[in-house]
Amino acid sequence: MTPMRIFSGIQPTGSKHLGNYIGAIAQYVEGQDRGEALYCLVDLHATTLPYEPVELRRSLYDLTALLLAAGVDPERCILFRQGDVQEHTELCWLLCSVTELGRLQRMHQFRDKSLAQRELVSAGLLLYPVLQAADVLAYRAHEVPVGEDQREHLELMRDVARRFNARFGEGQEVLVVPEHRIPTVGARIMDLQAPERKMSTTGGTEQGTVLVLDPPAAIEKKFKSAVTDSGSEIKRDPQKPGISNLIDILAAVRGVGTEAIEMEFSSARYGEFKLAVAAAVVERLQPVRERYELLRADEPELERILAQGAEKAREIASQTLIDVRHHMGVGPPRRVQPLP
Numbered sequence: 001m002t003p004m005r006i007f008s009g010i011q012p013t014g015s016k017h018l019g020n021y022i023g024a025i026a027q028y029v030e031g032q033d034r035g036e037a038l039y040c041l042v043d044l045h046a047t048t049l050p051y052e053p054v055e056l057r058r059s060l061y062d063l064t065a066l067l068l069a070a071g072v073d074p075e076r077c078i079l080f081r082q083g084d085v086q087e088h089t090e091l092c093w094l095l096c097s098v099t100e101l102g103r104l105q106r107m108h109q110f111r112d113k114s115l116a117q118r119e120l121v122s123a124g125l126l127l128y129p130v131l132q133a134a135d136v137l138a139y140r141a142h143e144v145p146v147g148e149d150q151r152e153h154l155e156l157m158r159d160v161a162r163r164f165n166a167r168f169g170e171g172q173e174v175l176v177v178p179e180h181r182i183p184t185v186g187a188r189i190m191d192l193q194a195p196e197r198k199m200s201t202t203g204g205t206e207q208g209t210v211l212v213l214d215p216p217a218a219i220e221k222k223f224k225s226a227v228t229d230s231g232s233e234i235k236r237d238p239q240k241p242g243i244s245n246l247i248d249i250l251a252a253v254r255g256v257g258t259e260a261i262e263m264e265f266s267s268a269r270y271g272e273f274k275l276a277v278a279a280a281v282v283e284r285l286q287p288v289r290e291r292y293e294l295l296r297a298d299e300p301e302l303e304r305i306l307a308q309g310a311e312k313a314r315e316i317a318s319q320t321l322i323d324v325r326h327h328m329g330v331g332p333p334r335r336v337q338p339l340p
């Protein structure tokens with residue numbers, strides 16, 4: 001029986017923030033104990049918006065060191081760079097044949113990101129979700145840990161896999177239809193200054209975005225100045241997005257339900273509560289920051305880890321591509337094993 005296979009991808013752009021940490025990175029670490037995990041730094045996806053090549057390489061090492069520092073362990077998972085495994089781009093092209101153009105044009109992220117472009121809306125931006133589908137389907141992964149903002153991409157990916165199997169599978173499940181794994185608490189961490197917007201280095205406020213590598217004093221300052229709501233009760237409520245977000249953050253960091261936090265702080269004031277959230281986040285992130293400094297200094301070692309991961313990834317993905325090409329009638333016929 002194939003073990004449970006877990007796959008996720010993360011973009012090597014910008015500085016990673018508390019939303020990425022809670023929504024995704026912490027889940028990657030936990031996934032290593034539940035199955036065969038693959039984590040991919042998606043440099044090809046990062047070329048779909050304007051970028052600087054030198055910067056991309058640098059950010060890729062930054063992110064590799066960050067993931068390692070957070071507990072992603074190359075001995076217990078496959079950590080690799082997307083651009084090292086050419087099967088992703090080939091499968092992306094092949095999957096285009098079962099992907100509806102109108103659906104890509106209607107994707108929220110495509111609409112938002114294309115509206116924000118002044119010069120060029122690249123075709124890559126439109127095809128972004130197909131490449132993301134290829135990332136996961138190339139490994140026949142069962143589960144994809146992501147934050148809430150990836151839900152639409154996951155739905156498209158599932159439909160593409162189903163449509164491929166229906167069109168080319170000849171009754172077989174050539175591609176696995178994956179399930180998303182979105183955390184129950186912390187799937188959408190909001191900006192501390194503008195809690196109606198998700199925390200993000202591109203669309204958020206600087207003061208409202210807690211970076212994984214922020215020094216403790218900066219983290220405390222950001223939480224102290226977090227926007228809270230009128231009233232004084234520490235309780236989740238759609239009318240109180242600021243307090244609800246802080247409750248979610250503390251619950252996710254401590255690994256408990258939101259009710260436990262509401263109960264513990266039922267007679268606390270907002271100021272006191274904000275300090276408690278800041279302290280928990282600092283305690284969680286400080287060791288990551290310390291390990292990061294050491295790991296980031298050794299680029300040849302980071303490169304070695306990525307190359308080793310790519311080799312293992314290629315082994316799996318190349319098998320899928322042999323099957324996909326065969327079913328699609330692309331390239332030479334698959335060699336039949338001679339009888340012994």
Ligand code: TYM
Binds near residue numbers: 007021136187188198
């Ligand atoms: P990316 O790099 O934007 O984000 C990485 C992960 O962080 C999660 N996330 C959040 N979670 C909670 N609250 C937030 N405010 C928040 N902001 C970001 C994202 O949901 C994501 O899980 N398209 C993907 C990368 C990708 C991918 C894949 C993911 C490429 N191929 C295959 C899964 C499978 C992206 O841009 O993630």
